[in-house]
Amino acid sequence: MVRSTFLSAFLALSLATFSSAQCGSGTPDATVSGSSGSFTASVAGSQVYSGSDLYSAIQTALDGISSGQRLSILASGSLGTNVISIPSGITFEGCGTIDVQANNGRGNIRSLNTQDVSIPYLTLTGSPYFGMHFYGVSRLSLGEINMALSGGLGIRFERDEAANSEVSMDSINISGAGSHAVETWNIDGLTINSVVARDVGECGLLLQSTTNAQIGTVDGTNVATGTGYATFRMANANGRLSDGSYETNVFVENVVARGGGRGVFCVSESGGVQIGNVDISDTGNNAILIENCYGVEILGGSVDGGGDVRISARDEFANTRDVSISLEVNGANVVERPCGENISWDISGDASLDVC
Known part of the structure; x- marks a missing residue:
């Protein structure tokens, strides 16, 4: 992939977002309005549902529109364990707050094997299995997604189903x-403006088997505390291209980690990644761990306290190679064990160095 600059990529994404109408504005093709115990669904100005069940109101409205049309959920309320499946070509916007509860193995808001789905706004609360669930999607657009959860996993792209392409996310706050705030599998062509994760049990952003990605900021506070996970983690051959090479194709502008487990973690034959800047402090596990990864660049930034900055390897994969790290490190160790291949360190600060 020929890399466009971050500035142009994110400017284009931001302009597309900010130039769009506010949630529910204009004349949506369908709406769901009302409040707890009393909901109304309308399609093309005609009422199609009136009753106490938010799920029935949304589903009835969704059934009444077709590709190229927009459904605006103006109401707040609970879906319980019910699942809303968004078909191809639909714009689905949640302007109120929707509470959801776990449905084993399923997402309460999902789109499967679809094209051209847009979810420009959505606010979820509750404890889902997956808040949002996807696979087999192309040209999926997620905008301002906010989840204040009490458990579960935020956004999941499935592992053992059809692959995905051309996925964009603007502002994800979970x-x-x-579990994870955002977990991807099998995406070719991913653009994310920002992922902000707070008090999340596992990863802030976990990329797996994902290629040709441009990520703005991954920002985590108290993410993965007491675990081996990280604010930003790449695993399971993330960044490995179809020809088996690790030419740089995953670009990350900035990783911020405060406390929690690890800050940045690359593992299990991943790589092909360039991280522009890191700002990591007081992690309970490694600030940065590069383990059995290939073609990793960290261009600058700082680590202050917390765990080691480390290059490592396990026996089951080829040794770590082609890694370049430039950092200011204070109050932490820099360790390379075992020795990698073609490793470049440029470390300033008061860190102790144990490298090859």
Whole structure:
């Protein structure tokens, strides 16, 4: 992939977002309005549902529109364990707050094997299995997604289903997830403006088997505390291209980690990544761990306290190679064990160095 600059990529994404109408404005093709115990669904100005069940109101409205049309959920309320499946070509916007509860193995808001789905706004609360669930999607657009959860996983792209392409996310803000905030599998062509994770049990952003990605900021506070996970983690051959090479194709502008487990973690034959800047402090596990990864650049930034900055390897994969790290490190160790291949260190600060 020929890399466009971050500035142009994110400017284009931001302009597309900010130039769009506010949630529910204009004349949506369908709406769901009302409040707890009394909901109304309308399609093309005609009422199609009136009753106490938010799920029935949304589903009835969704059934009444087709590709190229927009459904605006103006109401707040609970879906319980119910699942909303968004078909191809639909714009689905949640202007109120929707509470959801776990449905084993399923996402309460999902789109599977679809094209051209847009979810420009959505606010979820509750404890889902997956708040949002995707696979087999192309040209999926997620905008301002906010989840204040009490468990579960925020956004999941499935592992063992059809692959995905051309996925974009603007502003993802997730707190309280028991698992990951955002977990991807099998995406070719991913653009994310920002992922902000707070008090999340596992990763802030976990990329797996994902290629040709441009990521703005991954920002985590108290993410993965007491675990081996990280604010930003790449695993399971993330960044490995179809020809088996690790030419740089994953670009990350900035990783911020405060406390929690690890800050940045690359593992299990991943790589092909360039991280522009890191700002990591007081992690309970490694600030940065590069383990059995290939073609990793960290261009600058700082680590202050917390765990080691480390290059490592396990026996089951080829040794770590082609890594370049430039950092200011204070109050932490820099360790390379075992020795990698073609490793370049440029470390300033008061860190102790144990490198090859």
